Amino acid sequence: MPQVLEFKLPDLGEGLTEAEIVRWLVEVGDVVAIDQPVVEVETAKAMVEVPCPYGGVVTARFGEEGKELPVGAPLLTVAVGSVEPEPSGSTGAAEAEPSGSGNVLVGYGTGAPPVRRRRVRPEGLSAPVVAPVAPAVAVAVVPTVPVVPAASDGVRGPVAVVSPLVRKLARQHDLDLRQLAGSGPDGLILRTDVESAIRSGAETPQEAAATDQASAHPVGERVPLRGVRGAVADKLARSRREIPDATCWVDADATELMAARAAMNGAGGPGAGPKVSVLALLARICTAALARYPELNSTVDQEAREIVRLPGVHLGFAAQTERGLVVPVVRDAHARSTESIGAEITRLTEAARAGTLKPAELTGGTFTLNNYGVFGVDGSTPIINHPEAAMLGVGRIVPKPWVHEGELAVRRVVQLSLTFDHRVCDGGTAGGFLRYVADCVEQPAVLLRTL
Template identity: 75%
Template sequence: MAQVLEFKLPDLGEGLTEAEIVRWLVEVGDVVAIDQPVVEVETAKAMVEVPCPYGGVVTARFGEEGTELPVGAPLLTVAVGAPEGPETSGPVTPGPSGARNGSAPSGPSSPSSSSGSSATESSGGSGNVLVGYGTGAPAARRRRIRPDRLDRTPTRSGALTVEAAVPEAPVSGAPGVPVPAASSTAVPVSVAPVSDGPVPVVSPLVRRLARQHDIELRRLTGSGPDGLILRADVDRAIRQAEEAEAAKTRTARAAAAPTGASPAAASPAASAAPAAERIPLRGVRGAVADKLSRSRTEIPDATCWVDADATELMAVRAAMNAATGPSAGPKVSVLALLARICTAALARFPELNSTVDTEAREIVRLPGVHLGFAAQTERGLVVPVVRDAHTRNAESIGAEIARLTELARTGKLSPAQLTGGTFTLNNYGVFGVDGSTPIINHPEAAMLGVGRIMPKPWVHQGELAVRQVVQLSLTFDHRVCDGGTAGGFLRYVADCVEQPAVLLRTL
């Protein structure tokens, strides 16, 4: 007997509580296989594809592209199970009691769940619903039910019912099978009478947003399943309140205008100034804002910097890349050389490869270097992490940086590739600037900033010459070390830039 199972937005890990729908990969009526990606969502960490643990026919989708959903909210429903008899020649209509062909169902169906073991076992689902880490089976090609086999009459809930393909699937209104309302279109905000019952809100972010804007949640009717109040409902209420306030202001200004003034003279005073653009801090931008604010709030940072003559480093890189033969290898970037210098410097000054446990009031020195590097993308600033950078040479680090940079540009970095860094390298020289005071990537203890490398007059061997000069700046957590340690780290980095033989001597 077929079942209509509800697949909810799974726990994405890394403390994430919500995700925004970027692109649906299936339509209502599509046949999906177990572990087939059905939707692409964007979290505060990355853009990932969510695989569905059930195989069957998609009967409803919840949320448009651009909608933000909390973890645990319904994503879609899938009719699971093969028909028990031959295909019917036409659609089967529900009888008065809500069962098809006027016959009552043989027994109540169990409530659908995306994580319950019984539902997963009975439907043949895999349970592989964590995103960003791969699933157990390759995605199958999607196929669509023929129009003559799909009754596209919407039920009371707005979901489409699959009739001939799955004749035993319950419809909305059938006993024991609640099918949530599909929000495939924008739902206007409606105001409900104030009640003393519980407010249907599950997301703490929605509650906080409502408090910040003095929105009474009890007066809202949610557009989510079972009246759940979503962030989109609160956003619409905020916009309506702002529009009402703007209209009230315009009315007050018009009333205050002189009675004898002509419309042309009164229009400048009556017309309000252009409204300021409001851009929601969410997704990657919101995560960056939260982390930078926390860094400035918790970490007592200090910055030191030095100018270095990078002429010899650039010459060594040119010689590396000019080498030919079987052992030549791929090209080595300046960023890869600087990353290798950082790992050598952290081995000499391990205080900067640490974090602070504020609750225990302890400095935690970390055993390995997971080197983050700042990458600017269309979706904002992200910091991919090169794992175990202290075990890699410049060529290996360069290859990993190139791979992660490409994933960052296409928005395919997983949460695991964006977390766990212990030290960050920030090459802001690519933006054509010389210096900066970087904000530490919390909860790390330091960040090295690198400006542009450009020809400048420089005293070399007692004579004025034109050399390739770069400014290096180190922002560090003053709790983990004093200025002497930070200065020693930065001086060692500068010495390796000016004389690459210093690095070779310590390898």
Template identity: 70%
Template sequence: MAQVLEFRLPDLGEGLTEAEIVRWLVQVGDVVAVDQPVVEVETAKAMVEVPCPYGGVVTARFGEEGTELPVGAPLITVAVGAPASDGQSEGSGNVLVGYGTSEAPARRRRVRPGSKAPAAPSPPPASAAANGHTNTDTAGPPDGPVPVISPLVRRLARENGLNLRELTGSGPDGLILRADVEYALRASAARGRAPQPATVPPAQVAEPLRPAPAPAAAVPAGAGTRIPLKGVRGAVADKLSRSRREIPDATCWVDADATELMRARTAMNAAGGPKISLLALLARICTAALARFPELNSTVDMEAREVVRLDAVHLGFAAQTERGLVVPVVRDGHARDAQGLSAEFARLTEAARAGTLTPAELTGGTFTLNNYGVFGVDGSTPIINHPEAAMLGVGRIVPKPWVHEGELAVRQVVQLSLTFDHRVCDGGTAGGFLRYVADCVEQPAVLLRTL
């Protein structure tokens, strides 16, 4: 006889606790194979296709596209064949390669052939929903997430002070539906002991079925479009806000004559072989400068009140994508030559545009290179990528009047800026770093000392 197994959103690693459903890859009734991707989700780090460890027929999906689910929340249920003789469920165990695994679900539900999940739930018994009786088989483990059909249901319960662990869900496998929460609130109100919301005074609770009122909006209703800060965009917003709160940053800048650097790049590419990108040459200059000024390749541990100088240079670079700004990281940039840096920049840029960067490729940077010149601007004072200590900004390279060898000439000029954490060094160190970078841009032969 077939059994229905529940597949939950697995641990995605890197400290991630939730993900947004971007696109379902299967429909209810589809036959899936072991380790077949069933849903595409977006975390705060990347887009990920989640494979299901069970093979069988999809009997239910939980969550619409655009819904955020916490780790451990149900994703789908799959009707599989009879269990193996040793009692173990059929599955690969490889819930999400590279992101950790999830233990097998403990709950099972038998279904008759041809049966379907109910389209609409019937009200739960009053004794179960209102009197606090808990079904340990359906309410989830005491320290684990309670299975609810959507985050809206969880919020409705929280804002009205209702403990979801005291309810018995009427959905498949004990899933708690909105009707269950509303029924429990009505039953409590009928006995004259409506739960009090945790976030509003009792005087504001007029109807226990309605969620607590949201704080007054700064913009009148209907005056604009609201765009949720979630996924990658939300993570970037959090990180930038934290950088502004914690890092006392300062910026210095200088104009440099990049004519010789552009000529050197042209000569390199004319010699044949893989093309060398301008970003790779600037990155090579950065790693040489960080070897001379290691204070800028560091981070601050405020709990220990220490500046931690890092041995390896993991070079981040800002990349604009359809999903917003991301910062892929080139590992061990100090150990790569210009050709190796060009290849890695190209690979990571393509992955960023395709939305396939892994969390490991988006974390662990120690210094960031920001080429905002691609947007046609000369200068900027960027926000440091927390918890790094510095960021080099590069403006557009354009022909400008320049005094060269005592005469006025038209040269290819670029503005360079360095935004740095003033806790790790003073202006003298920052200025020395930026001047060395400018010298290498103006005279690429200076790099020969470090090659």
């Protein structure tokens, strides 16, 4: 007899606790193979296709597109067992696997070949029940909405509650969900229903009056801090809370750097490879500077009260996308050439804009480069990307009056700013790092001499 197994939203790693359903890839009644992607979700870091560890027939889906689910919440149920092909349009029987792979992340499946998407007709069953596995086999009905069993005292019948967070919130406040009338579709109890009940039971008359008075005034638009925006907010707040940061800055004449870049891109003629970007040059300068000042390529273990100097440079760079600010990481940047760094920056930037970055490509950075000059601004005081120890900010490169070789001239000038964790070094080290970067910008030969 088929067994109905529940597949829950897996832990997607890197401390992620929730994900938003972007697009379902299967329907109720579809036959799925082990490790076949069944839903596309958006986490605080990336878009992820989640594969199902079971093979069989999809009997129920939990959550509509656009709904946010916590890790561990039910995603779908699968009837595992032998299924018969559809009477028409099928070429052969499909055998559903009796057990799952245990893998739930894209790229870590068993490699079972995908099967043609096929649906088992849910004839003879009433909504919203699941599709039968075979015409002659009875399958346990799994409702699409989890319910709280009815009490024996006859107070009320089953209560529709989708979100585990709603049930948890009710338990924390000793609230009986059977006493609530849900405001959602078909009486579904929403979080706002629970919060309203909590307020009505806990507020004093004075608090209730204040609430009524506040509600009489117009309120501004509320934008949820979730997804990428929520993750960025949490990280920036933690950085400000935990890291005693300081910032130093310097103006540098970037005329020679821009001339060197033009010469690089002009050498070899057509077909000589991709152009070298300013960001790639600055990234290579940073890796050289970090080799001279390794204190800034570190992190702080506050519990052990130790500074941990890291052996390699994993260089993060800030990238603005439609989903918000993300920081992809160029792995082992210290071992790459300028061309290699530039190619990886291009690849990661394209993936960031497409929303296809993997969590591993957004974590593990040891130092961050932030080119905010692309927004047309000269300077800023960067906030350190916790738990790193420093961030270099780069403003726009613009023509300005500048004293060059004792004469006033129009030169291409850029402002560089370094925010650093004052626990890992003093101002002398930070100033030395920034001065070296500025010297390489002003005289690229300095970088060649130290390579």
